[in-house]
Amino acid sequence: MTRDKFLNCLSHATQVIEYRRIKRICKCGKSVCGKFPEKVVAPVQYGMRVQAMVALLSVHGCLSFGKIGQLFADLYSCQLNTATAQTMVQRSAEMMPMEVIKAEIIASKTVNFDETGIKVISDFPR
Secondary structure, three states: OOOOOOOOOOOOOOOOOOOOOOEEEOOOOOEEEOOOOOOOOOOOOOOHHHHHHHHHHHHOOOOOHHHHHHHHHHHHOOOOOHHHHHHHHHHHHHHOOHHHHHHHHHHOOOOOOOOOOOOOHHHOOO
Protein backbone atom coordinates (compact mmCIF):
# COMPACT_ATOMS: atom_id res chain seq x y z
CA MET A 1 0.00 0.00 0.00
CA THR A 2 1.24 3.48 -0.81
CA ARG A 3 0.09 6.77 0.56
CA ASP A 4 0.22 10.24 -0.87
CA LYS A 5 -0.51 13.38 1.05
CA PHE A 6 -1.70 16.71 -0.22
CA LEU A 7 -1.02 19.66 2.06
CA ASN A 8 -2.46 23.08 1.55
CA CYS A 9 -2.42 26.27 3.58
CA LEU A 10 -5.86 27.31 4.70
CA SER A 11 -6.83 30.91 4.21
CA HIS A 12 -6.78 32.85 7.43
CA ALA A 13 -9.64 35.21 8.01
CA THR A 14 -8.91 38.73 9.06
CA GLN A 15 -11.02 39.78 12.00
CA VAL A 16 -12.33 43.30 11.61
CA ILE A 17 -14.36 44.87 14.38
CA GLU A 18 -16.00 48.11 13.37
CA TYR A 19 -17.23 50.46 16.06
CA ARG A 20 -19.77 53.11 15.20
CA ARG A 21 -21.04 56.06 17.13
CA ILE A 22 -24.02 58.16 16.30
CA LYS A 23 -24.34 61.87 16.84
CA ARG A 24 -27.84 63.23 17.23
CA ILE A 25 -29.50 66.49 18.16
CA CYS A 26 -31.90 66.16 21.07
CA LYS A 27 -35.35 67.81 20.96
CA CYS A 28 -34.00 70.35 23.44
CA GLY A 29 -31.27 71.31 20.92
CA LYS A 30 -28.36 69.63 22.74
CA SER A 31 -25.93 67.53 20.68
CA VAL A 32 -25.55 63.97 21.97
CA CYS A 33 -22.80 61.62 20.77
CA GLY A 34 -21.88 58.06 21.70
CA LYS A 35 -18.39 57.03 22.77
CA PHE A 36 -15.93 54.51 21.40
CA PRO A 37 -14.36 51.93 23.73
CA GLU A 38 -11.21 53.26 25.46
CA LYS A 39 -8.91 51.04 23.40
CA VAL A 40 -10.16 52.61 20.16
CA VAL A 41 -7.97 55.68 19.62
CA ALA A 42 -7.55 55.83 15.83
CA PRO A 43 -9.69 55.27 12.72
CA VAL A 44 -7.70 52.10 11.89
CA GLN A 45 -5.80 50.00 14.41
CA TYR A 46 -4.02 46.65 14.27
CA GLY A 47 -3.97 44.03 17.01
CA MET A 48 -0.96 42.70 18.89
CA ARG A 49 -0.84 39.54 16.75
CA VAL A 50 -0.40 41.64 13.62
CA GLN A 51 2.31 43.69 15.34
CA ALA A 52 4.12 40.56 16.49
CA MET A 53 3.97 39.02 13.01
CA VAL A 54 5.27 42.21 11.37
CA ALA A 55 8.17 42.39 13.85
CA LEU A 56 9.00 38.72 13.30
CA LEU A 57 8.92 39.04 9.51
CA SER A 58 11.07 42.16 9.61
CA VAL A 59 13.66 41.17 12.20
CA HIS A 60 13.92 37.41 11.88
CA GLY A 61 12.60 36.99 8.35
CA CYS A 62 14.60 39.95 6.97
CA LEU A 63 11.66 41.14 4.86
CA SER A 64 11.47 44.77 3.85
CA PHE A 65 8.50 46.79 5.04
CA GLY A 66 7.23 46.93 1.46
CA LYS A 67 7.36 43.14 1.14
CA ILE A 68 5.60 42.74 4.48
CA GLY A 69 2.81 44.99 3.23
CA GLN A 70 2.57 42.96 0.02
CA LEU A 71 2.46 39.70 2.01
CA PHE A 72 -0.43 41.00 4.13
CA ALA A 73 -2.27 42.11 1.00
CA ASP A 74 -1.77 38.71 -0.65
CA LEU A 75 -2.55 36.51 2.37
CA TYR A 76 -5.11 38.53 4.28
CA SER A 77 -6.48 41.04 1.73
CA CYS A 78 -5.45 43.68 4.25
CA GLN A 79 -3.58 46.85 3.33
CA LEU A 80 -0.58 47.57 5.55
CA ASN A 81 1.60 50.47 4.46
CA THR A 82 5.33 50.67 5.06
CA ALA A 83 5.14 53.45 7.67
CA THR A 84 2.69 51.39 9.73
CA ALA A 85 4.94 48.32 9.55
CA GLN A 86 7.95 50.41 10.57
CA THR A 87 6.05 51.85 13.54
CA MET A 88 5.02 48.34 14.62
CA VAL A 89 8.63 47.15 14.62
CA GLN A 90 9.68 50.23 16.61
CA ARG A 91 6.92 49.65 19.18
CA SER A 92 7.91 46.00 19.49
CA ALA A 93 11.51 47.02 20.14
CA GLU A 94 10.38 49.46 22.83
CA MET A 95 8.45 46.64 24.54
CA MET A 96 11.55 44.44 24.84
CA PRO A 97 12.80 44.05 28.44
CA MET A 98 16.31 45.22 27.55
CA GLU A 99 17.64 45.29 31.12
CA VAL A 100 16.54 41.68 31.69
CA ILE A 101 18.12 40.59 28.39
CA LYS A 102 21.33 42.46 29.22
CA ALA A 103 21.54 40.87 32.70
CA GLU A 104 21.00 37.39 31.24
CA ILE A 105 23.75 37.91 28.67
CA ILE A 106 26.17 39.16 31.32
CA ALA A 107 25.34 36.21 33.59
CA SER A 108 25.75 33.66 30.79
CA LYS A 109 28.93 31.55 30.65
CA THR A 110 29.03 31.67 26.86
CA VAL A 111 27.65 34.18 24.41
CA ASN A 112 27.45 33.87 20.63
CA PHE A 113 27.36 36.89 18.34
CA ASP A 114 26.76 36.38 14.64
CA GLU A 115 28.62 39.08 12.78
CA THR A 116 28.04 37.58 9.36
CA GLY A 117 27.67 40.32 6.83
CA ILE A 118 29.23 43.05 8.93
CA LYS A 119 31.95 44.85 7.04
CA VAL A 120 34.77 46.65 8.74
CA ILE A 121 35.90 49.92 7.19
CA SER A 122 39.20 48.33 6.21
CA ASP A 123 37.31 45.72 4.12
CA PHE A 124 36.12 48.33 1.65
CA PRO A 125 38.22 48.87 -1.46
CA ARG A 126 39.84 52.29 -1.62
